[in-house]
Amino acid sequence: MTPLIGFLAEAAPGTHQTVAVCGNGRESLNLIALRFYYCAITPDTLISSALAIAVTLCLGFLIVRSLNSGVPGKLQYILEFLLHYVRGLVSETVADDAAFVIPLAATVGFYILVANWLEFFPLPAPLIHPATADLNQTLAMSIFVFLAVQGYSIKVLGPGGYLRRFTRPFEMHVVVRILFVPLNIVEEVAKPITLALRLFGNLFAGLLMVYLLGLLISYLASAPLLIKPLSLVGLGFLIVWKTFAVVFVGTIQAFIFMLLTVIYFGMAREGLEESHIRHSSGSTNPSVHNQLGGDPE
Amino acid sequence: MNHAIALAGALIAFGLALGGGAIGAAIGDGLAGSATIAGISRQPEASARLQVLMFIIIGLVEAMYFINLALGFYFIGVAAGVKG
Numbered sequence: 001m002t003p004l005i006g007f008l009a010e011a012a013p014g015t016h017q018t019v020a021v022c023g024n025g026r027e028s029l030n031l032i033a034l035r036f037y038y039c040a041i042t043p044d045t046l047i048s049s050a051l052a053i054a055v056t057l058c059l060g061f062l063i064v065r066s067l068n069s070g071v072p073g074k075l076q077y078i079l080e081f082l083l084h085y086v087r088g089l090v091s092e093t094v095a096d097d098a099a100f101v102i103p104l105a106a107t108v109g110f111y112i113l114v115a116n117w118l119e120f121f122p123l124p125a126p127l128i129h130p131a132t133a134d135l136n137q138t139l140a141m142s143i144f145v146f147l148a149v150q151g152y153s154i155k156v157l158g159p160g161g162y163l164r165r166f167t168r169p170f171e172m173h174v175v176v177r178i179l180f181v182p183l184n185i186v187e188e189v190a191k192p193i194t195l196a197l198r199l200f201g202n203l204f205a206g207l208l209m210v211y212l213l214g215l216l217i218s219y220l221a222s223a224p225l226l227i228k229p230l231s232l233v234g235l236g237f238l239i240v241w242k243t244f245a246v247v248f249v250g251t252i253q254a255f256i257f258m259l260l261t262v263i264y265f266g267m268a269r270e271g272l273e274e275s276h277i278r279h280s281s282g283s284t285n286p287s288v289h290n291q292l293g294g295d296p297e
Numbered sequence: 298m299n300h301a302i303a304l305a306g307a308l309i310a311f312g313l314a315l316g317g318g319a320i321g322a323a324i325g326d327g328l329a330g331s332a333t334i335a336g337i338s339r340q341p342e343a344s345a346r347l348q349v350l351m352f353i354i355i356g357l358v359e360a361m362y363f364i365n366l367a368l369g370f371y372f373i374g375v376a377a378g379v380k381g
Binding site: 249253256 | 355357360
């Protein structure tokens with residue numbers, strides 16, 4: 001039974017082998033579980049994310065090599081559909097001139113999808129840990145998105161407009177808007193954290209369930225003869241759950257990460273349309289009118 | 298002794314968090330499903346788009362529960378490692 005479990009369920013999730021680069025890994029807060037490093041490497045996640053990057057790049061180059069303008073192949077059709085969807089999403093929620101968001105969002109979505117689906121394969125336990133089930137990986141991605149969104153906001157709104165964005169809602173009195181500043185700051189900082197925790201939590205919980213079901217099966221298999229057949233039921237549960245967690249949850253979470261990336265870029269433009277209207281009353285930009293419900297005053 | 302108290306507290310807190318999170322996620326899933334059914338019965342031709350939207354919303358709603366679950370296991374791990 002044990003090799004089968006090794007095939008389906010990874011080792012206890014959340015346990016990483018950490019290689020310290022600097023810092024001495026001293027125990028903090030009187031806890032054994034939390035060790036403090038200034039910077040450290042988790043090789044298991046690095047290997048699996050390198051695998052995911054390699055697979056993503058290979059797929060991309062494969063599609064580019066077999067690109068044809070006639071009847072597209074299946075893989076090309078899927079990628080074209082994804083790219084077309086992202087393009088429509090960006091021009092709808094961000095702006096038509098924000099073309100740099102399209103490759104960023106599509107890459108993030110496609111990479112996370114591949115990384116999630118790689119979890120379907122048995123990853124040898126101490127060596128490889130699924131990339132997106134590690135908080136370090138998801139936090140790195142979401143912090144990059146966060147910084148890109150802040151940079152885009154400063155570029156579009158200007159430094160003054162960027163700071164003014166923290167005094168939402170704009171139509172309120174000045175005193176109320178000042179009271180809203182801390183709330184807005186918290187909201188802005190919470191965005192990358194929830195983005196990272198959402199992906200991590202889903203994939204980690206899925207992995208944990210696989211591990212616990214594997215433990216249950218091995219427990220039942222070593223039980224007395226009467227209960228032994230129950231381990232087959234547990235095996236069925238395990239297969240169903242793993243398929244669900246990888247195929248369904250993995251796809252949806254990759255899609256949500258991409259969607260929220262685009263939406264955050266759209267939110268970074270808040271306040272732009274209003275100030276346009278105020279400065280040049282009766283602006284001729286049609287997209288501005290559309291976003292205000294076609295009623296420019 | 299301290300260790301046992303910390304572990305018991307962590308387990309109770311984990312149970313509470315799981316229960317509360319499950320209630321919230323279930324209500325959210327139900328709201329999303331009922332709104333989708335209402336939308337489909339009003340406009341049956343929009344069912345494909347509405348189903349995609351529903352699954353996105355469910356993914357967002359259930360994420361909170363999974364965050365609970367994952368962080369709960371982290372807390373238990375930390376509490377189990379407290380030096381007593």
